Amino acid sequence: MTDLAQLELDLINAIGAAETAAAVEELRVAALGKQGSISGLLKGMGAMSPEERRERGPMINGLRDRVSAALAARKAELEAAELDARLKAEHVDLTLPSRPRRKGSVHPTMQVMDEMVAIFADMGFAVAEGPDIEDDFHNFTALNFPPKHPAREMHDTFFLTPDPETGERKVLRTHTSPVQVRTMQSQKPPIRIIAPGRTFRKDSDATHTPMFHQVEGLVIDKGVHMGHLKWTLETFVARFFEVDDVDARFRPHHFPFTEPSAEMDIRCDRSGGELKLNEGDGWMEILGCGMVHPNVLRNCGIDPDEYQGFAFGMGVDRLAMLKYGIPDLRPMFEADTRWLAHYGFSAFQAPNPASGLS
């Protein structure tokens, strides 16, 4: 074995045996540093004869390259092992729970109101609002409730304490119809609005709460008739329940403010707490409607010989219960966080025509 071969073997063995980056560095200095053994050989090449240099040069350079490569490789190897060891020490138990985040929610009644607004917006209905505390005229008289008529009693009205000076007794609106009155008084036909909001009746049992929500609708134009009413509500109900078609029927009824008046029923099976539309042979009333009474139009400054139209009203809370299988009405207003978490909706579930209502 030549001296060069012996040197290479020794160096390579030493590099392979080096356990730390520092040991590798030490070897590098010993071989390739200023005083290094290979550096010495390289320096010695200057004193060689051209023949000798031609022979020994490539051997020494080759030795240098291989040793450099071995040093680099060993260094990388050791660094990787060091990193591995450090990372191993950095282990974190990720089965630990993250900090809990509160999950917020949108109330089902409000979600359903948003759904209704979305459906009616698509049919060209604007959204009108009005005060909860109303006067007798807007809540009753304008709507063709004769004074002292028994129909007023059916509304179980809440009254505020009378004004000591005028004796006037304000009421909590029993329906959102006063908004219709205010709209007709302030806006010329054609009118197409819905009126969502809080309504109040002095009634409290398993299926009634003293406060609830209504969405009413009003369409006033020339030539609008009950056929339009029927189509509008059939279309609405199908879109609301997110089905192609709803088996619905219209039944005569009586309201002071509409003539003719109707109630709309849908065919459904509610056994087992879940609403199965278009099944079974039971009918369930879901809303009241009719052609706006000529007296109401007149009371609001609209000529019933020129314009006519229809109105409808429905209970939002009740429709929310029906659609989403909420068994009881009263918890809707109790703000039990467990209930809100269960029946509430994600902030990002805003009803829209692209992703559907719900």
Next chain:
Amino acid sequence: MKFTLSWLKEHLDTAAEIDAVAEAMTMAGLEVEEVHDPVAALAPFTVARIVSAGRHPNADRLQVCQVDTVDGMKEIVCGAPNARAGLTTIYAPIGAYVPGLGVTLVEKPVRGVVSHGMLCSAAELQLSSESDGILELDDDLQVGQPAAGVFGAEPVIDFEVTPNRSDWLGVAGIARDLAAAGVGTLKTPAIEPVAGTFPSPVSVRLEAPEMCPVFAGRVIRGVRNGPSPDWLQHRLTAIGLRPINRLVDITNLVSYDRARPLHVYDMAKLVGAEIVVRGGQTSEAAAGIAAGTPEHLIALDGKTYAVDASMCVIADAAGERPIGLGGVMGGESTGCSDETVDVFVESAWFDPIVTAQTGRTLSLNSDAQYRFARGVDPASVVPGLELATRLILDLCGGEASEIVLAGQAPADPAGFAFDPARVAALTGLSLTDDRIAEILAALGFEVRRGAPWTVTPPSWRRDVEGAADLVEEIARIEGYDELPSTPLPDLGAPARGVLNPRQARVRTARRALAAMGYAEAVTWSFTKRSTAALFGGGGDRLALENPIAADLDCMRPSALPNLIEAAARNAARGHPDAALFEIGPIYLDDSPTGQRTVIAGLLAPKSPRHWGGAAEDALFALKGDLMALLDELGAPVASLQLVQGQNRDWWHPGRSARLQLGPKNVMAEFGALHPRVLKALDADGPMLAFEIVLDAVPEPRGKASKARGSASLAPLMPLTRDFAFLVEEGRATGDLLRAVAGADKALIAEVRVFDIYRGPGVPEGMKSVALEVVVQPREATLAEADIEALSTKIVTAAGMVGATLRG
């Protein structure tokens, strides 16, 4: 209103079964609430006869009977004392559901003897409310005969009478509508007048024609009162009325048959020979009686009622003694009994509003009151009296006087013009003129077909006043199923959406708060008045006159009390960590402009412990949520003033603030709630909250263009410089921040607080506020001198608010 199928068939010739009748009623607007079919419930039960009855071997009170039944001879154990050989009674087989017990019979031994069925009492079959033994039936009945037939049980329809249709409060009126709807042929028996054989010894004087414009009556003498015949008793019990005696039962029959209430007075108990109809009176002062004391009536229900001038009183004794409330209830003093011999029968017409109000004021309801309040047919005064006379003569015998008639019935409804084209115009139905006229005629309207038509409503249809009413009649009889379904002209969704800016903001706030982790609640618009007072409300004008409950007697001045109480309820259930919000109304006064929309949030910061240590301070987390929300709503967040120490008194004085654009434009209050208020609401604190008055948040100015303008993205690196200032404890850090940020608005992009320090090195009463100022060069890189100059400006600005650079 209830009626039976057989009763209906007295007026309507029809082969329709009960379900078909109910369906036709519903579709004609008579909304059926319930069809009760006792025939179905009685189906398993049949007539049986006890052949022998012997003592039970193991029980003294029980007997073992051999019974001849539809199923052959059966051994049945019976506990009734009246079980005996030869008794005809009702047998229930094994497997039958006994409605009065709510059980289904199974074969099992009773004290060691197996009973193969059951013998039934009236109560067990729900034929009466109580009974003291098994049924004892006529021996002529055959074993195996169905029980339903024995008891005359038949289906009963209960339906809702809408307030406009008083004529539906009589079976005859229901039959008329059903005939018009094609269910059968109307055959209401005609009323035959009874000629009086002597002048009425009782006369009538009307002193209050506005309450009672017409009053007819007659005397029938020599009647024999007592229990009604079976057919009449059955008819009344079937619809839930209690038979009393022949005279009373007859008035009830006419009331339900023709919607014509009547009253019968026992003549022997009348004082004087004159009936006076007048308003209620108050007494003049007399010994022991204060002036203005109202007169009283002891009514047939045994209760005493104080009568006022708005009520209609029937009086005798020359008008002195009240003997009835007109149209509502008769008096006990002149009521009929089994001993009654001579009677005076009243058939009058009382004003609907007066009757309704009397019933309401006295909380006194009767079948008569219900009918008069809704409007009885004024034309039925005399015919109703004739019908009652005929029935009394038939059932009680006696002799009728001539009719005495005082006053005049209200005029019949006037005819009005009607264009049959209105039917198509309002409903979209296309019907021939003949069909339209046919429907109206079937309902009793008089139709004169000219140009235009003249239509006169019948006397019992005072609710019909114009063309729209007639259109409803025609449409409902033709059937709403026939209405077309006609698409509304498509206007498309409005180009700018349908929500106004306020409505859109409510929607944004709802979704934003839900995303921030708050659960939306919807709570009452009411609160307790004393609670309202704690939150700046509770005034007289917002108190409810008739609250649903004592703790919901006032309109709320804030949404916070309801949220606090909700959080307290959740805590009481073991869920104290609540984050709730509500977007809804508050009420400042009772005018249409006194209502505001608030966005209220409540945080009960009871986060569970976490291995990673405490989270961010809850109060500042809430402030962060509030500011982020206002930013989402487009509020001018940068120019908002935060003012401490001026919140209203339901807030913690040291831990709350308000956000305002100026002292008169407060947009929101937030912070910790006052412990005193929480305690008053039984809530464990601390609780944090905010309430934004949405109406006070200015809407961003509408821009002509949707374009955003160009973004100015500086090409140069921002740099930061740190400063520490000594500030007096009482000084708001916000003032220092604003001053520093304002030192050079062009260069200073942001000022951050990264430390607040008190302790060694900082004098007592002072705090050290460490700021990181982010500097954004705009034009060119800053030289050291530029930065020095900026630092000087910052220190100077800080000095203006009393802050000195910490050495």
